[in-house]
Amino acid sequence: MKFSAFAVTVLATGHAAAFTPIAFNPVSRQQSTRLHGMFDGLIKQFGGGGDADTSRTTELASSSTATPAMGGCPFAAAFNGISLPGYPPLEVQQEYADALDKVNWDGVKTDLKQLFSDSKDWWPADYGHYGGLFIRLAWHCTGSYRMSDGRGGCDGGAQRFDPERSWDDNTNLDKARRLLEPIKLKHGIGLSWGDLFVLSGTMAIEDMGGPVLGFCGGRIDHVDNSQTRALGPTPEQQAFSECEVDGDCQAPLGQNTLGLIYVNPEGPMGVPDPQGAADTIRDVFGRMDMDDRENVALIGGGHTFGKAHGASEASPGDKPFENPSNSWDGGRGMDTVTSGFEGAWTAQPTKWDNAYFKNLLNYEWESWMGPGGHYQWRVVGGKGPKAPAAYPADTKELQDIMMLTTDIGLLKDPEYRKYVEEFAADEEAFAKAFGDVWYKLVNRDMGPVSRCVGPFTAPAQEFQFPLPDAPAELADMGAVSADLNELMETSDGDDFIRLAMQSANTFRATDYLGGCNGARIRFEPGSKWPANAGLDKTLALLEPIKESFGDSLSWADLIVLAGNVAVERAGSPALPFCAGRTDAPDGAGWNPLEYGNADAPTSVDDMTERFLRRGLTAKEFVALSFATHPSVESLRGVITSSKGDAGDDVFAQGLQFDPDMRQWAEYYISAGDDVYGNDFASAWNKLMNSDRFDGPTGNLCTLSP
Numbered sequence: 001m002k003f004s005a006f007a008v009t010v011l012a013t014g015h016a017a018a019f020t021p022i023a024f025n026p027v028s029r030q031q032s033t034r035l036h037g038m039f040d041g042l043i044k045q046f047g048g049g050g051d052a053d054t055s056r057t058t059e060l061a062s063s064s065t066a067t068p069a070m071g072g073c074p075f076a077a078a079f080n081g082i083s084l085p086g087y088p089p090l091e092v093q094q095e096y097a098d099a100l101d102k103v104n105w106d107g108v109k110t111d112l113k114q115l116f117s118d119s120k121d122w123w124p125a126d127y128g129h130y131g132g133l134f135i136r137l138a139w140h141c142t143g144s145y146r147m148s149d150g151r152g153g154c155d156g157g158a159q160r161f162d163p164e165r166s167w168d169d170n171t172n173l174d175k176a177r178r179l180l181e182p183i184k185l186k187h188g189i190g191l192s193w194g195d196l197f198v199l200s201g202t203m204a205i206e207d208m209g210g211p212v213l214g215f216c217g218g219r220i221d222h223v224d225n226s227q228t229r230a231l232g233p234t235p236e237q238q239a240f241s242e243c244e245v246d247g248d249c250q251a252p253l254g255q256n257t258l259g260l261i262y263v264n265p266e267g268p269m270g271v272p273d274p275q276g277a278a279d280t281i282r283d284v285f286g287r288m289d290m291d292d293r294e295n296v297a298l299i300g301g302g303h304t305f306g307k308a309h310g311a312s313e314a315s316p317g318d319k320p321f322e323n324p325s326n327s328w329d330g331g332r333g334m335d336t337v338t339s340g341f342e343g344a345w346t347a348q349p350t351k352w353d354n355a356y357f358k359n360l361l362n363y364e365w366e367s368w369m370g371p372g373g374h375y376q377w378r379v380v381g382g383k384g385p386k387a388p389a390a391y392p393a394d395t396k397e398l399q400d401i402m403m404l405t406t407d408i409g410l411l412k413d414p415e416y417r418k419y420v421e422e423f424a425a426d427e428e429a430f431a432k433a434f435g436d437v438w439y440k441l442v443n444r445d446m447g448p449v450s451r452c453v454g455p456f457t458a459p460a461q462e463f464q465f466p467l468p469d470a471p472a473e474l475a476d477m478g479a480v481s482a483d484l485n486e487l488m489e490t491s492d493g494d495d496f497i498r499l500a501m502q503s504a505n506t507f508r509a510t511d512y513l514g515g516c517n518g519a520r521i522r523f524e525p526g527s528k529w530p531a532n533a534g535l536d537k538t539l540a541l542l543e544p545i546k547e548s549f550g551d552s553l554s555w556a557d558l559i560v561l562a563g564n565v566a567v568e569r570a571g572s573p574a575l576p577f578c579a580g581r582t583d584a585p586d587g588a589g590w591n592p593l594e595y596g597n598a599d600a601p602t603s604v605d606d607m608t609e610r611f612l613r614r615g616l617t618a619k620e621f622v623a624l625s626f627a628t629h630p631s632v633e634s635l636r637g638v639i640t641s642s643k644g645d646a647g648d649d650v651f652a653q654g655l656q657f658d659p660d661m662r663q664w665a666e667y668y669i670s671a672g673d674d675v676y677g678n679d680f681a682s683a684w685n686k687l688m689n690s691d692r693f694d695g696p697t698g699n700l701c702t703l704s705p
């Protein structure tokens with residue numbers, strides 16, 4: 001049995017797979033008649049007559065004109081939470097949200113500063129200060145972020161779980177987490193591991209005199225690795241983003257070497273080739289949205305502090321997945337083996353300065369095989385600066401500074417070198433650049449500034465894609481709704497449903513980007529995605545209404561309200577409308593979102609990954625997918641048809657063979673139209689308001705009608 005899956009394909013793929021012409025092209029008269037027939041069927045299912053009842057929309061929209069407390073929304077700020085695999089139960093998230101408001105952040109900072117200089121015999125601090133260790137902890141937790149699908153980063157604190165905790169790049173970071181554990185236990189559930197990791201690195205920079213822009217709190221700890229298994233190496237990673245040659249892994253993976261956060265510091269495939277290293281840095285750091293100047297500032301700032309550990313070619317010990325109770329049990333102090341490289345980059349590894357760049361420029365460097373059995377770089381003739389002994393209780397000997405192949409790459413690449421020269425000559429410019437890029441590094445997965453909590457939050461940054469404030473006085477949404485109903489008497493409602501869904505389904509729960517707020521679908525790149533072909537005509541239909549209400553009505557509110565009106569005319573239960581969205585000046589906020597929004601899923605697993613990434617459960621996805629199906633009997637036919645009948649229709653395959661999707665299809669068939677209608681309305685409302693943040697777990701709008 002063949003059927004139309006318009007709502008399904010827009011939500012899951014960004015364009016229609018089963019019924020391509022509807023999603024891609026202006027609707028033909030024949031298709032329009034078919035769609036109206038489908039909507040009529042839905043209206044009858046939900047008790048409506050042949051003509052849509054517009055009073056519900058108008059009445060609801062009119063109620064939204066009451067002066068709201070927050071951003072023009074007629075609902076009190078509500079706890080939202082995230083119902084996805086890997087997240088704690090909602091009641092635990094509520095406890096966390098309540099406790100987060102009570103965290104004594106100044107007290108946490110004080111405890112961290114005391115810890116930095118409290119060296120432990122079981123893991124002595126380099127140079128008597130743990131700063132370098134905690135900078136590495138924070139960097140390696142946040143540096144796993146990738147722009148392709150928004151996965152990675154320190155939100156979730158997933159470095160506590162495999163696969164990340166067993167990455168070669170995270171060797172011995174179990175000691176850093178152990179050092180932090182008393183502070184975590186002291187401050188309780190409101191201080192998440194993710195926040196503590198990031199704050200420890202940020203405060204370490206500040207404690208050693210470095211520039212700090214601020215701290216954005218509110219990371220929600222995961223309870224397992226469900227959200228990060230895709231980072232690899234795992235079967236899930238191989239299924240979705242196979243790395244054919246380790247060391248040359250391609251996007252959508254964030255790193256080019258599995259088990260590292262970025263690139264091999266020894267050089268491409270272990271070859272000490274500085275230009276090749278520079279090229280891989282540009283590629284791989286670009287996958288997390290860093291440019292050349294940011295790359296140089298970030299690497300230089302990070303390598304201003306601490307040292308690398310490769311005292312010998314001995315093994316650092318078993319990885320956590322191999323021996324969880326006694327992992328990384330190799331040497332300590334002078335005998336520590338972590339990365340396999342040995343030495344500090346500057347002569348004062350616990351002090352902020354721009355000596356890293358001066359050292360690159362002022363000395364001649366040569367590659368050699370270091371004591372850890374890896375290529376690293378030294379000053380020719382041994383006449384360079386010397387760092388103090390990292391463990392003076394064991395030795396008083398000074399140590400020659402060193403560089404990695406990736407450091408020398410910054411010197412040899414012409415574009416990178418100009419920033420090396422800039423920062424060597426202007427320490428103030430270096431400090432500003434590093435403070436900015438560190439804040440970006442550690443918060444790239446946190447979404448808009450409205451999700452940040454705590455007294456140290458910096459003003460909204462460009463990478464957070466800030467939006468203007470809502471107007472003091474909003475349009476009469478009842479009047480807007482009435483105009484929309486009049487427009488839809490002579491226009492196809494499916495166009496407005498598609499416009500709203502194409503805006504909303506860009507939302508990613510992985511890094512909180514996308515969604516309707518900002519109405520970025522009006523601009524490139526989103527306006528040029530094949531999935532959105534023809535939507536310029538739908539926007540043109542709405543333009544007279546927008547002009548009529550002026551600045552009091554944002555495009556974002558108009559697009560969502562038009563979708564609501566169209567869905568209600570199709571037979572949905574009454575939908576609440578939460579006004580107060582504002583319009584972005586451009587489409588930059590959608591630059592990272594093409595992956596998964598401009599192509600069709602190639603398998604059921606791919607489709608499942610996409611709806612999970614949008615923060616939808618299988619139940620919510622199936623409820624939304626049924627929006628324009630003509631009858632329960634048709635759905636019954638889909639899930640009972642043979643594999644051959646499903647053909648290349650990925651959604652039909654999912655209903656037939658994916659257990660989660662099938663169980664909810666069967667549930668709605670058994671439960672009937674009222675249950676389905678309410679669940680559809682709830683899922684629609686959630687999707688349309690997913691980006692209306694009020695802190696890390698709150699939402700400015702209620703998420704149920």
